[in-house]
Each structure stands twice: as structure tokens, then as C-alpha cells.
Amino acid sequence: MLSLVDTFTASLDAVRSATRKLPSGIESIRALDDAGVLEVQRLLAAARRDLDACASLVAGEISFRSRRELGYSGLAQREGLRTAQLLVQRETGSTARQANTLVQVGEMVLDSFASACPEMLTVPREPWLTVVGAAVAAGTLSMDAAQAIRSGLGTPSNEVDGISAAGLADAASRLLVNSAGLDADQFLRRARELRDELDEAGVATRERDIYQQRGWRRTRRANGLSRYILDPDIESAAFWDSLYDTLLSPRRGGPRFVSAADKAWADTIASDERTTAQHAHDAITQLIRIGVAADTADSRRLIGSRTPSVRVLVTESALTKESGHGRIEGCDIPVAIETVQRAICDSGTVEIRFDEEGQALNLGREQRLFDKRQRIALAARDGGCLWGDCDRPPSWTEAHHIVHWKRDRGRTDIADGTSCKYAPTVVKLNNSTWPPALAKRASSNIGRH
Secondary structure, three states: OOOHHHHHHHHHHHHHHHHHOOOOOHHHHHOOOHHHHHHHHHHHHHHHHHHHHHHHHHHHHHHHHOOHHHHHHOHHHHOOOOOHHHHHHHHHOOOHHHHHHHHHHHHHHHHHHHOOOHHHOOOOOOHHHHHHHHHHHOOOOOHHHHHHHHHHHOOOOOOOOOOOHHHHHHHHHHHHOOOOOOOHHHHHHHHHHHHHHHOHHHHHHHHHHHHHOOEEEEEEOOOOOEEEEEEOOHHHHHHHHHHHHHHHHHHHOOOOOOOHHHHHHHHHHHOOOOOHHHHHHHHHHHHHHHHHHOOOHHHHHHHOOOOOOOOEEEEHHHHHHOOOEEEEOOOOOEEEHHHHHHHHHHHOOEEEOOOOOOOOOEOOOOOOOOOHHHHHHHHHHHOOOOOOOOOOOHHHOOOEEOOOOOOOOOOOEHHHEEOOOOOOOEEEEOOOOOOHHHHHHHHHOOOOO
């Protein structure tokens, strides 16, 4: 069994030896034939595995010296950081994920030595992975592959299921037999397959866990627009995959043995100037719009009686002169007048007239609730929530009385209202300037997320 010092020294020597054989400069790389280029790539991979063996040893030792029972006297804690992962991330300049992988694989490597070196005074954290750590230390397995095996095999389950640490250790050993040429993704798939074979009863549990993790999240891009992230469950993922493949199949050579209509459709998609990502985006967006517009019991059950809509605001002056810009409600980024004109061709316009003080459409006290046209006017005037520093768009808000309608005898007038929700597509403001509140919001929201 190699000692820690032997492993460390041998790995560094291997890296030095490999790098001496590598060509330097683009000219020397271009001079290589195909076989030579591939050989250099293999040398680099081998050197990286050897270097990973050293890096994992160091990261594992940092983790050991920062273990929880040491409290504030731990290495990471003395450096002002909470965990070994944060310390490694600081020292390497890596991402949190990379630092986490380095530490976890480092712990596997230390575990592989601890089983044969009682003097190390540490108990293996995950003894079923010691064979994996030993492979990393020997330079025959990359850190990414080791982490993939760890993730795919998981941890021992309870005694009822009968998935023991010894069973997982045997599975890890089986994975490493004849593993030459496998990449990290292939290791992950094989590890998951072995886990499923061992833990037949756990298949339903893992499926349920994935189902509970399903979701559709909205984040913000650097330019202020939304980014949507979809995490489907197993069945939904199969549907999304089928839809995606169907939409893009013409770009993979097109369907064969189909009708003339399908052939014409495939030719149109294949020759489309949009990128594959753009085509998929536009097609899926259109499918969702068709579904939202369908007046069925299912659609009403999902989204209620008010369908989602996009409201474009533009002044009458800009529309008449065909210059200037418009704004999409809830978005701080202006849109070109051509975008406004295209929306008008699709949906027409709804006019709102504002007085010099930016007010419009009054109902007095004859009606308590603000009507649809008033909510449109409130959205055009306010641009969203006006409470404090809130920057929520109109789609998140409701129309409210500033002076309570019942308690304080308030009026259902625009001057006594704030916020709104839902509207048709394009709103034409019969003014040459934006309403004061909306103009103020547009300027103050620049750079806000």
C-alpha cells in the first residue's frame, strides 16, 4: 500500500514527466497529425488525473483539519471561513461546486488510506467508497468520475431495505472493473443502474423524491429580463423530451416515409434561418399561447377566467409619427416602434386619454370595484405597484382605493386608485408624453431587478 508521501511525490513526478512531452505553442500543435493531437489529449488527461490525486489529498487534509469537532480551532475557522469547501474555493478561485467536489473526493482519498493506516486517527466517513478514493490516489480515475460514482450509488439505506455499506462497496468495485474509456456521465449512469438493481424497493421512493423536486422557477438575467428554469419529474421529462425531439427532428435529417404535407413541414423547419434554440423557443411559446387561448374547462380550471396577456403602451404621438418607442407593461426595457406596430396588427388598440395630471376614467360611488378599463388605465399610469419601494409589475397587483370605499366613503375614481391587473394587448395613450407616474417609474427602475 502506498503511503501518503509516496502518492503525493509519485503524482507530482508523473505530472512533470507528462508535461515535458507536451508541445508548446499553436505552431507545434498545428504541426501534429490527427493521431498526435489525440495522443497529446490523452497525455493531458493522464497528467490531470495525477494532479487531481495531489489536489484531492490536499483538499481532504484541509477538510480533516477543519472538521466540526475542532470548533473554532479548525483550519477553515481560523481563516475566518465556515467550512473547508469555502476555504478551498478561496484558495483555488474555483466555483462552489468545484470546491465541493474537490473536498468530497479528497475525503474519499483519505478514507482509502485510513482503512490501512490506523495511525491516521480518522474513521472512514463513507467506507463503501474507499476503493474509489484509492483509484483517484493512483491516478486511474478522475475526480469527476469519482463524484459521479458517489452520486449514483448514494448511501446505504435502512435494514428493512437491506442495502448495506458492504453491498455498495461491492458495487463500487464492480464499477471500476473494465472501466477504461468511460467518462463521468457513463460512470453516473452505470452507478445508478447498479443502485437500482440493489435497491428495487427504493425505486418508488426515488421516483417520489424526483416528483417532489419538480418545479418551474423564474430568475433574472443580467439585462433585467426573466429566465425560466424547468425541472420536470420523470413522466413530464419524457413528454418534454418527446416534444423537443419532435419540434427539432427536421434539423437532424428530417422524417422519412411521411406524407407530402409532413415533408413540406420538415423542409420548412430545416431551412428556417432561426437557430435551433430560437426555433424551439418560438414553437413552445406558440404552443403555450394556443393552450391558454383555448376556452375549455381545463384551461379555466388552471388559469381562471382572466387569461394572461401582454400589454404594450405607446403614446399617440409616437404611433402617428412612427418614431420613438413603446413599453411592455411590467418591463423596464423599451421596445421599438416596429414591435408596437406588429402588436397592433395582431390585436388592435385600446385608447386611454389622460388629463394634464395623469388621471382618467372616473366612476364615482355608483360602483365599488374598478372596472376593466380602469384597471387598464391604472396599469398605463402607474406601471405597477406604488407601495413604498415595491417594483412588482401590474400582473402582481390589484386595483385598490386609496381612500377606503366603505369606511371613508371613497370614490371609484382613477385619482383614488392604485395598481391594476390584466388587459388587452396594446394601449395607445392619447398624449404626446408618458403619464407622470409611469415616466417616473421608468426612469427610476433603470438597472433594478
